[in-house]
Amino acid sequence: MSGNGGVTVRAAVSRGVGMATSIEELLLAAPGTDEVRVAIDACAVCHSDLMFLDGGWSIDFPVVLGHEATGRVVELGEGVDNVAVGDRVVVSLIRACGDCRACRRGHDVACTGDLALRHRSPLSDLNGEPVAQGLGTAAFAEQVVVHRSQVVTFEHSVPAEVAALLGCGVLTGVGAVTNTAQVGSEDAVVVIGCGGVGLSVVQGSRLAGADPIIAVDPLVAKQEAALRFGATHATEPDGIADLLAEATGGRLADHVFVTTAAPGAFTGAASLLDRMGSLVLVGIPAEGVTVDIDPGVLAISNQKILGSKMGTARLAEDVPRLVDQYLAGRLDLDGMVTSTHPLNDIDTAFAEARSGEVIRTVVVFDHTDRLEEATG
Numbered sequence: 018m019s020g021n022g023g024v025t026v027r028a029a030v031s032r033g034v035g036m037a038t039s040i041e042e043l044l045l046a047a048p049g050t051d052e053v054r055v056a057i058d059a060c061a062v063c064h065s066d067l068m069f070l071d072g073g074w075s076i077d078f079p080v081v082l083g084h085e086a087t088g089r090v091v092e093l094g095e096g097v098d099n100v101a102v103g104d105r106v107v108v109s110l111i112r113a114c115g116d117c118r119a120c121r122r123g124h125d126v127a128c129t130g131d132l133a134l135r136h137r138s139p140l141s142d143l144n145g146e147p148v149a150q151g152l153g154t155a156a157f158a159e160q161v162v163v164h165r166s167q168v169v170t171f172e173h174s175v176p177a178e179v180a181a182l183l184g185c186g187v188l189t190g191v192g193a194v195t196n197t198a199q200v201g202s203e204d205a206v207v208v209i210g211c212g213g214v215g216l217s218v219v220q221g222s223r224l225a226g227a228d229p230i231i232a233v234d235p236l237v238a239k240q241e242a243a244l245r246f247g248a249t250h251a252t253e254p255d256g257i258a259d260l261l262a263e264a265t266g267g268r269l270a271d272h273v274f275v276t277t278a279a280p281g282a283f284t285g286a287a288s289l290l291d292r293m294g295s296l297v298l299v300g301i302p303a304e305g306v307t308v309d310i311d312p313g314v315l316a317i318s319n320q321k322i323l324g325s326k327m328g329t330a331r332l333a334e335d336v337p338r339l340v341d342q343y344l345a346g347r348l349d350l351d352g353m354v355t356s357t358h359p360l361n362d363i364d365t366a367f368a369e370a371r372s373g374e375v376i377r378t379v380v381v382f383d384h385t386d387r388l389e390e391a392t393g
């Protein structure tokens with residue numbers, strides 16, 4: 018325990034672009050009003066973490082990343098009534114004040130509320146120097162302090178490393194289909210990029226009854242994974258135009274989802290759209306990437322471009338729905354967790370995610386050693 022009512026936690030600290038991660042003891046402040054402290058059980062590696070580590074997006078260093086997590090609530094700040102101590106929760110980066118114009122309209126992902134955690138990180142090193150809370154979560158750490166809106170309880174029978182995916186990747190992919198694009202039955206869907214988010218778009222499209230669902234990825238292993246998760250066709254990027262024409266009888270796609278950050282994935286994506294079709298931008302490329310769009314074609318064809326941050330999700334509604342689909346055997350989350358690692362091996366987990374050979378790799382926490390230390 019530290020003097021300010023906070024606790025000491027082991028965390029994976031990133032100190033600069035391209036630098037190895039160091040496991041350090043940090044101070045985590047006590048939860049303030051409307052905040053909760055959560056002991057993390059599992060946190061998946063998301064490609065957004067890698068974008069910061071590799072310098073594609075800027076962020077303040079030193080920082081603790083990790084934002085796709087599950088854990089158990091261990092302390093409540095004042096005014097928290099949506100969870101109780103001991104609850105198992107999914108932890109997400111989506112923070113919603115509940116009170117601003119966006120929140121009142123149900124647009125939690127666009128919240129502009131003036132929350133205390135937007136101004137100060139709860140983390141500092143043992144010299145008192147601040148450490149940034151990456152993506153407002155910092156879950157590559159034994160414990161986090163987050164806003165009450167960032168946690169939602171879930172059914173206890175779901176394994177922690179599986180439920181973690183509901184915090185970002187699966188929420189983002191399925192939400193892009195159901196919330197952002199509102200894919201309908203028999204809609205023709207193209208999914209560009211078959212990582213964790215892309216496979217979640219494939220699964221969401223299958224749940225929505227879309228047909229065909231055409232998955233596009235340069236890696237054969239990812240094409241095969243897409244077929245396992247419900248794609249009707251899969252191809253490398255060069256084959257997409259012919260395959261789409263064949264699968265739709267010459268009609269094009271009602272929805273094209275770009276789920277990767279690779280700049281090349283955006284080029285030509287709009288040309289795959291049928292009249293009335295929508296291009297759904299889910300992957301976020303590095304800062305400064307631009308794409309040419311022909312506005313005349315867009316106008317004359319009644320097409321739409323939709324940005325989809327975090328699947329336009331509302332945590333308290335979307336997570337329970339996804340858990341129900343998982344428990345009913347309709348949403349395959351187990352198959353998406355390809356490997357797990359302890360916190361000490363986090364750079365191995367980063368390397369696996371970077372290589373594209375895993376769907377999701379998850380950092381798992383074993384709290385028993387800490388508890389024994391504390392009691393013994």
Ligand SMILES: [Zn+2]
Pocket residue numbers: 063064065066084085185186
């Ligand atoms: Zn993410």
Ligand SMILES: [Zn+2]
Pocket residue numbers: 113114115116117118119120121127128129130
């Ligand atoms: Zn708000």
